[in-house]
Amino acid sequence: MDNLLSCHYYNTSPLRTSHEGSASEALLTEFRRIAALRSGAYVSHNEVIRLPLDPNILGDVKKVAERFYTSQLKFIIIIGIGGSNLGTRAIYDALRGPFDLLSDKAPKLLFLDTTSARMIHDLEEVLGGDVHHKEELVINLISKSGTTTESIANFELLMRYLMQRIDGIEERVVCTTDAFSALWKIAEQKKYGLLEIPKVVGGRFSVFSSVGLFPLLLAGVDVVALRDGAKDMLAQCISDDPNTHHARRSAEILHAEMQRGIAILNIFHFAPELESLGKWERQLIAESLGKEKDLSGKVVHVGITPIVSIGSTDLHSMAQLYFGGPKDKFTMLVHAGSTSSRRVPEQGLLQGLVSGIAGKSPSTIMSAIFDGVMSGYQKNALPFAEVRLPTISPYVLGAYLEWRMLAVIHLAALMHVDPFDQPNVEDYKEGTRRILGSLKD
Numbered sequence: 001m002d003n004l005l006s007c008h009y010y011n012t013s014p015l016r017t018s019h020e021g022s023a024s025e026a027l028l029t030e031f032r033r034i035a036a037l038r039s040g041a042y043v044s045h046n047e048v049i050r051l052p053l054d055p056n057i058l059g060d061v062k063k064v065a066e067r068f069y070t071s072q073l074k075f076i077i078i079i080g081i082g083g084s085n086l087g088t089r090a091i092y093d094a095l096r097g098p099f100d101l102l103s104d105k106a107p108k109l110l111f112l113d114t115t116s117a118r119m120i121h122d123l124e125e126v127l128g129g130d131v132h133h134k135e136e137l138v139i140n141l142i143s144k145s146g147t148t149t150e151s152i153a154n155f156e157l158l159m160r161y162l163m164q165r166i167d168g169i170e171e172r173v174v175c176t177t178d179a180f181s182a183l184w185k186i187a188e189q190k191k192y193g194l195l196e197i198p199k200v201v202g203g204r205f206s207v208f209s210s211v212g213l214f215p216l217l218l219a220g221v222d223v224v225a226l227r228d229g230a231k232d233m234l235a236q237c238i239s240d241d242p243n244t245h246h247a248r249r250s251a252e253i254l255h256a257e258m259q260r261g262i263a264i265l266n267i268f269h270f271a272p273e274l275e276s277l278g279k280w281e282r283q284l285i286a287e288s289l290g291k292e293k294d295l296s297g298k299v300v301h302v303g304i305t306p307i308v309s310i311g312s313t314d315l316h317s318m319a320q321l322y323f324g325g326p327k328d329k330f331t332m333l334v335h336a337g338s339t340s341s342r343r344v345p346e347q348g349l350l351q352g353l354v355s356g357i358a359g360k361s362p363s364t365i366m367s368a369i370f371d372g373v374m375s376g377y378q379k380n381a382l383p384f385a386e387v388r389l390p391t392i393s394p395y396v397l398g399a400y401l402e403w404r405m406l407a408v409i410h411l412a413a414l415m416h417v418d419p420f421d422q423p424n425v426e427d428y429k430e431g432t433r434r435i436l437g438s439l440k441d
Contacts, residue, residue: 004233004399005390007246010374011383013256023413024248031238031406042198045420049406051201051208052230052398058223061213064193068174069218070135073107075127076215079158080142081113081150082283083203084176087401088212090280094392095221097273101126107138109219112158115150120157127162134168140215142176144197144206146183149432176210202420204284207401222394229398237406247406250385254407255414257330257383258304265304266322266331270311270370273392274336278308281404288408288419295416302415304330312369319373323380331377331384335370336392338363 030046038053051057078085092109093100100108112123131137139158143151162169174193177183187194195210206212208230217223236244254265265285267278290303309318311333322329340361345351348358357365377384389396412419 003390004229004236005396005403006386006388007250008386009253009384010378010386011381012253013260013383015252015256023416024252024410027410027413028238028245028248031234035234035238042200045200045202046409047198048201048205049234049402049409051205052227052234052402057209058213058227060195061210061217061223064174064195064210065214065217068138068172068193072133072135073138073218074130074136075106075108075110076138076140076218077110077112077123077158078140078142078215079112079151079154080140080176080211081148083206084142084144084148084151084211085111085113086204086276086280086283087207088215090274090277090401091207091212091216091221091226091394091397092219093276094271094273094397095394107219109215112154113150115153120154120161123158124161128165131166134166134172137162137166137169137172138218139169139173140176141173141183142211143183144178144181144203146177146181149429149436152183174214176214200420202422204280204287205405205420207280208398225394226398229395229400230402231398233399233402234406237403247403248410250403250407251410251414253385254304254330255411258415262328262330262383263305264329265306266309266329267306267334268309268311268314268331268373269334269336270366270373271334271336271338271392272310272313274334275308275310277397277400278310280401282306282308284404284408287422287425288412289415289417291415291417292424293417295418300417302417311373312366315369315373319376323376323382327382329382331382332387333370333374333377333384334387334389335367336389338391 031049034044034047034050035053037047037050039056078088088109089111096105096108110123110126112119127137139155139162141151141155159169159173170190170192173187173190174195175183175187176195176197177187178199179196184194195214197206197209197211201209203211208227213223216226233246237247239245254262267281269275269278285304285306292299292301294300294302322331340363342361344357344360344365346358351358374384374386389400409419
């Protein structure tokens, strides 16, 4: 796995066998069957693992992208929330970094997720200064159900503003949704662009579907390399060599830790541009594994709480808790390789204040911090994984995303829960709809 990424585990519990082994073997057999399908209709939820293998999805995305791409394109606005934007944002932020909006590189992705008057206002300010023709903009409304409250509200608010300023802007709308959803039907009537999300593919597993591929392709991301990384990771995780079953091993180790009382998974990225990747994985774990009932219908209230930390920033606020607090956490320490010609000056303005940094690059300093954190986890006998990404690239990101999705599906099998449903999410959605119906503004 080293060309994709590497992972080593420390201070972990002994693995159990019997039931866990049979559950993992059965799932592995199913994964191999699914991978052989490649294309065709998606029938079972587990088939999300073959999205990177499906040539038809990429073909459909390319057709729509060719229709909507222009040489003048400046912004692709993604209107979606949760799984409708977290995977795309994870990849985009990792590749473009935190100051992308200030750079000259175009086209750019802009994300409109939650309902916020300030967010809408600020987006209008950006567009008002930079966008003057319809060819400079694409609006990608993403809602699997087609009825997501925040997304539909944001679309209406933004389009009202744009239609007052830009002629023909409705011709620049693409809707990504389930086939024949309520949104799909309206989009057909209005002749918007349309991209289908396979019915069995839930939002948190949809990054390799049109949900992620379309906006990323328009923004210039190498989606072929992204898919190749995922394909290669899948091939390793289902190969005949058990030493390459990285997703299964990750799931079995974390399950053993949960069995002995670990309740929190700390996803600790040592690169600020990977924060959105951590948030994508946070949703993946929370919604897939946090369950009231198991597969038999028994009330179990199981799960592990994922949190996201960023190194080295959060060491200055959370390290005391992580090292000295309750031993209820398993930590994934994730380091991404990078190179830079920049060096701290040998004769700097603050020379001598901090020893050891003169002549060092930012990546060398971060590597030293990462290794120091690892030594702290070892000293305190805390369970953790050391994950090293060779670089931050579409290929490596594709491998990482596929690895984590496979691992979560494996872990759900060991926990005897359904990783693809989220029935309790409806508790707040039903309440929101009821309250909105009774409010006057």
